[in-house]
Amino acid sequence: MPEGHTVHRLAAAFERAFGGQQVRTSSPQGRFSEAAQLDGRVLLGAEAVGKHLFLPFAPSADVDREAPVVRHVHIHLGLYGSWTFAGDPGFADAHAIGAPRLRMGEQEEELDDGGTAEWRRIVPRPTVRLRIAGACGLADLTGPTACEILDADGRQTVLDRLGPDPLRPDPDGRGRRRFVEAVRRSRTSIGALLMNQKIVAGIGNIYRAELLFRARLDPFVPGRDLSTGLLDQMWEDLVALMTYGARTGRIVTTQPGHREIEARIIERSRGTRQNGDEDPDVVPREESFYVYHRQTLPCRLCGTAVRSADLSARTVFWCPRCQSARSRRASWTREHPAAPWALVPDVDGEAA
């Protein structure tokens, strides 16, 4: 259940694990029979755009004799999809980013090969849609919303549906401006706009809730009511949050001073696992968020009970006091709002 930061980590992992290598491809489940067309081709690299992953395969000398065509495997993990990696010890080390565990979906975890490096003999689970195997390891894909082969035009069609991705380089600020302008043109609520991948690509339900909290912004305020200054700062905040997520594999939005040890007791049983939960050096999940999945618990800042409601087919979480329309109106409509996060500018650098 990844948001965009996980997909960017995945792309980096594929690049390191298989980039430039001839690979074997198969569909143990049988529902991606086109995998056979790619078997034995060279995997050229990996590309992440929003929550979409593209794996380009080199033309095949046999099949593409007339016109060489790069085939892009387009993968979207949706709500349930995940990748599981297994391989030689060196393979695992090579693409571990801040954590040695490698399941890249809801959790990162290695397939158990009994520690004998006999990963080639691991029988895929019956639900594995796509297996990619290289010289040093393999990756198994289960439960994706999309797993298909596209040509260059097909890939472009997917990209054309997407707004700017905060994790793509944006040196001239074009991505940020596209985001700001799209929001300001719309009467739709900011909480719904943030989930629309045409407005901004890569945000999911956690980043939505947490970004709105950090901006002290009511999820139900129409986009057109927001100032350019506020939206510029929200974009910058998103870049910082997602960059941290891509680096560590974890979403952490709370400032250190806002985390409470006693919250562990309350939330220990509430689910929402993240990569690295078992690592004592990272921020535990029950201290990672301000509002996500904290409905009925006291707001970390003001103690008011966090609320939840449906908003664009997903549950949104917010503090009705810190994010109250009435109390914040003055600051969002000003061109230079007193941005709350300016006081506590970024998540700290633990778990690098």
Add this chain to the structure above:
DNA sequence: GGGACATGAAGAA
């Protein structure tokens, strides 16, 4: 063993 639920999105109505 059943049901609820989950970091998602497309297509029908």
Add this chain to the structure above:
DNA sequence: TCTTCCTGTCCCG
């Protein structure tokens, strides 16, 4: 706005 699809986990009886 609704239904559907994809899988795994946890809680309950």
